[in-house]
Amino acid sequence: MIGYILRRLVALGLTLFAAALVIFVVLEILPGDPAAVTLGLNAAPEALAALRAEMGLDKPAALRFFLWLGGLVTGDLGQSYTYRVPVLQLITERMAVTLPLALMAIALATAIGIPLGMLAASRHGRLADAGVMAFAQAGLAIPNFWFGLLLVLVFAVGLGWLPAGGFPGWQAGIGVSLKALLMPALALALPQAAIIARVTRSSMLDTLQEDFVRTARAKGLSESTTMRRHALRNALIPVVTILGLQFSVLIAGAIIIENVFALPGLGRLVFQAIAQHDLIVVKDLVMLFAGLAILINFAVELLYGLIDPRLRQS
Amino acid sequence: MSAVEDKAPGGKRHWWLAPSFVIGVVLATLVVAAALLSYVWTPYQPTQMMILNRLKGPSAANWFGTDQFGRDVFSMIMVGARNSLAVGLGAVGIGMVAGTTLGLVASVRRDGILDHIIMRTADFTHAFPAVLTAIMMTAIAGPGMLNAIVAIAVLNLPYFARLARGAALQVWAQDFIQAARAAGLNNRQITLRHVLPNIAGILVVQATIQFALAVLAEAGLSYLGLGTQPPNPSWGRMLNEAQTFMAAQPWLAIFPGAAIALTVLGFNLLGDGLRDAVDPRLRRAR
Numbered sequence: 146m147i148g149y150i151l152r153r154l155v156a157l158g159l160t161l162f163a164a165a166l167v168i169f170v171v172l173e174i175l176p177g178d179p180a181a182v183t184l185g186l187n188a189a190p191e192a193l194a195a196l197r198a199e200m201g202l203d204k205p206a207a208l209r210f211f212l213w214l215g216g217l218v219t220g221d222l223g224q225s226y227t228y229r230v231p232v233l234q235l236i237t238e239r240m241a242v243t244l245p246l247a248l249m250a251i252a253l254a255t256a257i258g259i260p261l262g263m264l265a266a267s268r269h270g271r272l273a274d275a276g277v278m279a280f281a282q283a284g285l286a287i288p289n290f291w292f293g294l295l296l297v298l299v300f301a302v303g304l305g306w307l308p309a310g311g312f313p314g315w316q317a318g319i320g321v322s323l324k325a326l327l328m329p330a331l332a333l334a335l336p337q338a339a340i341i342a343r344v345t346r347s348s349m350l351d352t353l354q355e356d357f358v359r360t361a362r363a364k365g366l367s368e369s370t371t372m373r374r375h376a377l378r379n380a381l382i383p384v385v386t387i388l389g390l391q392f393s394v395l396i397a398g399a400i401i402i403e404n405v406f407a408l409p410g411l412g413r414l415v416f417q418a419i420a421q422h423d424l425i426v427v428k429d430l431v432m433l434f435a436g437l438a439i440l441i442n443f444a445v446e447l448l449y450g451l452i453d454p455r456l457r458q459s
Numbered sequence: 460m461s462a463v464e465d466k467a468p469g470g471k472r473h474w475w476l477a478p479s480f481v482i483g484v485v486l487a488t489l490v491v492a493a494a495l496l497s498y499v500w501t502p503y504q505p506t507q508m509m510i511l512n513r514l515k516g517p518s519a520a521n522w523f524g525t526d527q528f529g530r531d532v533f534s535m536i537m538v539g540a541r542n543s544l545a546v547g548l549g550a551v552g553i554g555m556v557a558g559t560t561l562g563l564v565a566s567v568r569r570d571g572i573l574d575h576i577i578m579r580t581a582d583f584t585h586a587f588p589a590v591l592t593a594i595m596m597t598a599i600a601g602p603g604m605l606n607a608i609v610a611i612a613v614l615n616l617p618y619f620a621r622l623a624r625g626a627a628l629q630v631w632a633q634d635f636i637q638a639a640r641a642a643g644l645n646n647r648q649i650t651l652r653h654v655l656p657n658i659a660g661i662l663v664v665q666a667t668i669q670f671a672l673a674v675l676a677e678a679g680l681s682y683l684g685l686g687t688q689p690p691n692p693s694w695g696r697m698l699n700e701a702q703t704f705m706a707a708q709p710w711l712a713i714f715p716g717a718a719i720a721l722t723v724l725g726f727n728l729l730g731d732g733l734r735d736a737v738d739p740r741l742r743r744a745r
Contacts, residue, residue: 160583167587168595176599282479286671286724288678291698291716294705302706390585397588401679405702416683419598427598435586442585 149450157443164435165217169210172428178202183226183422196226200425213428222429227421232429235414242312242326243403243410247395249323249330251388254337259377259384261338262345266380267372269350277342284339289398293332293405300328310407329406333398337391344387348380355379382449389445393438480732486725490718494540503531505538506690514708523714526697527704532711535692536718542604542687543694543722547673549608551666554615559662561616562623563654566631567646578624581617589614589676593685607686611673622665626658660737667730671723678719694719 176182180196200223201209216222222232265277301309312325352358353376361371400412407413411430418426474480497505502522509529517524523532558581565577592610600606630636631654639649680686681695689696694715701711 156579160579160586163583164586171595172598182599282724282727283720286675286727287720288675288682288695288716288723290679290682291712291719294698294702294712294716298705298709298712302709393585393588397590397679400590400594401683404683415594419594422598424598427594431591431595434591438586438588439583 146450150447153443153447153450157439160439160443161436162214164439165214165432166210168428168432168435169213172424172431173209174206176424179424183424185422199224217429217432223425225418225423225426227418227423227426232426235426236411236429236433239409239411239414241315242408243399243412245323246326246330246333246403246408246410247399249326250333250337250395250399253330253334254341255388257334257338258341259345259381261342262384263349263372263377265342265346266349266353266376267368274346277346281339281343284335284342287335289332289335290401290405292335293329293402296328296332297406310405312408312410325406326408329402329408332405333395333402336398337388337395340387340391341384344384345380348383349376352376352380386445386449389441389448392441393434396434396438474732474735477732477735479728480735483725483728483730483732486721487729490540490722490725491544493537494544497534497537497541501531501534501537503534505530505534505692507531514704514711516708517710524708524710526700526711532697532714535697536694536714539692539694539697539715539718540722542681542691543674543677543719546604546607546611546677546686547670550611550673550677551615551670553608553612554669555619555662555666557612558616558619559623559655562620562625563627563650565620565624566627566654567650569628569631574624577620581620584613584617587613590679590683590685593680593683597685602685602688604687604691607677607680610680611676614676615669615673618665618669619662622661623658626661627654630654630657664730664733664737667726667733671726671730674719674726675723 173179178197180193180200180202181188184193184196197203201212204212213223220233222236224230225232225235228235261277261280265274268274297309300307307328308325313321315322349372358371358376361375362368366374399410400415402408403410403412404416411433415427415430415434417423418430507530509525511529512521512525513527513529515521515525515529521531521533523536526532526535561577561581565574568574589607589610592613593606596606596610627650636649636653639653644652677686677693678695678698681693682699684696684699686695687693697715698712701708701715705712
């Protein structure tokens with residue numbers, strides 16, 4: 146087991162390193178002069194020289210890469226050119242919106258997807274099953290940002306129950322803040338809920354064929370107890386995997402959804418940073434997003450290895 | 460949806476009669492037809508502004524109404540279909556050709572260093588959703604349709620690499636490969652003459668499903684302004700522009716979104732149906 150964890154850790158380190166290298170090459174080497182990209186065509190030579198020095202562009206590229214890597218490890222991510230504050234500070238502030246949004250979306254997706262998948266499996270081949278599968282098809286086809294707009298049309302414009310966008314800040318109160326995050330989280334959750342419903346259904350259908358389920362039924366357990374205690378528990382393993390693997394999709398979704406609802410999170414920050422050509426912020430944020438996806442995948446693989454010893458061999 | 464199984468008189472199931480597959484074919488055909496028709500005919504010029512006629516609701520003259528510049532929404536959606544399909548085709552085409560090539564090479568060099576490098580690289584691209592790649596490209600080169608194509612192609616590559624490798628390994632294990640080898644064919648000839656034709660079916664099915672995902676991703680990118688640029692109409696950007704006016708004119712947000720959803724649904728159902736045809740064992744699982 147320790148050997149397995151060590152091998153995975155080495156692979157994790159290499160993957161993170163490769164991701165950093167790709168991001169560095171694309172955002173710092175390919176543009177030629179990142180300072181010129183940041184300042185635009187009409188920049189004064191003095192301003193360019195000052196920014197080049199600030200970004201450390203006078204140093205060789207390899208050294209800059211390792212300095213940046215060191216900064217990533219120690220939390221020194223440099224200073225944003227536009228905001229004139231440390232990037233780490235920007236990220237922590239914005240994380241207070243993106244993290245709760247992502248967590249709410251995962252919670253909603255699970256709360257909607259798992260019961261629907263169970264319902265479909267227990268009514269396999271009947272109307273409820275077809276209904277859930279139709280929901281899943283729709284959930285996968287509807288763009289989440291369009292679903293967000295439709296939610297705004299109904300609940301903000303039509304009924305006036307929820308704010309159409311913006312975020313009051315946690316200091317304004319937990320209630321109003323959660324209210325502001327509800328529609329964005331629901332929009333973000335829709336495709337995830339559809340996937341979870343499909344995976345739960347097919348995983349349950351497989352599990353229901355297993356001998357231990359027949360045994361549970363044979364010893365007289367009610368159908369609902371069999372489903373909950375025996376079938377669901379085993380059927381959830383693939384669902385957890387999918388949740389982990391879907392994380393990068395969730396991040397991509399959050400970038401769009403935060404822009405739909407004007408939420409001051411990381412997704413909106415990266416987008417504003419592009420508009421302002423703030424390459425320092427773009428580089429750090431892209432690394433953060435990619436790094437998070439890699440770390441979550443690693444955690445899922447590790448968990449999977451813990452559950453299923455056969456995987457440790459490969 | 461695929462729970463519906465149609466039986467022919469002899470008890471044989473006809474996968475192409477499944478209602479979901481028929482719906483998929485109809486929707487996909489409609490979108491492709493609208494895109495092709497837009498080259499020769501649209502009710503109005505999609506970029507033609509008629510300010511006096513701005514923000515009108517759906518009517519006999521403008522089926523889907525007009526936008527804030529008085530442009531005909533129906534005409535814009537027709538031309539938008541062209542752009543969505545072009546980005547989808549380009550992205551999936553590049554992803555499929557490059558991914559399949561890498562997957563085939565990996566299958567020939569099974570468990571070799573090249574195999575490991577190719578497959579680890581494919582795993583690694585998972586960490587970069589299309590929107591991240593597009594963000595990086597836009598940050599250094601400005602926004603454009605090409606960014607969207609490349610970003611979505613990068614996303615598609617690992618799917619095809621993994622699929623092609625897995626399917627190819629199964630073909631390599633077959634007896635007729637031994638026969639081909641005995642006949643003096645080298646790895647490249649066997650790959651091109653025997654392995655590729657045998658896995659082409661699965662690849663095409665996957666391409667249909669990836670195509671649906673590509674249309675969805677393109678819509679997201681152009682909504683953010685990272686994809687197709689004005690004055691070229693695109694469904695995603697139409698939704699972005701609609702946001703300002705949708706309180707008073709909700710149809711502006713409804714029609715382009717419905718166009719995206721129905722296109723994605725159509726190609727998803729089409730892909731599911733084709734998959735049932737290629738591999739009937741998968742039918743129950745879904």
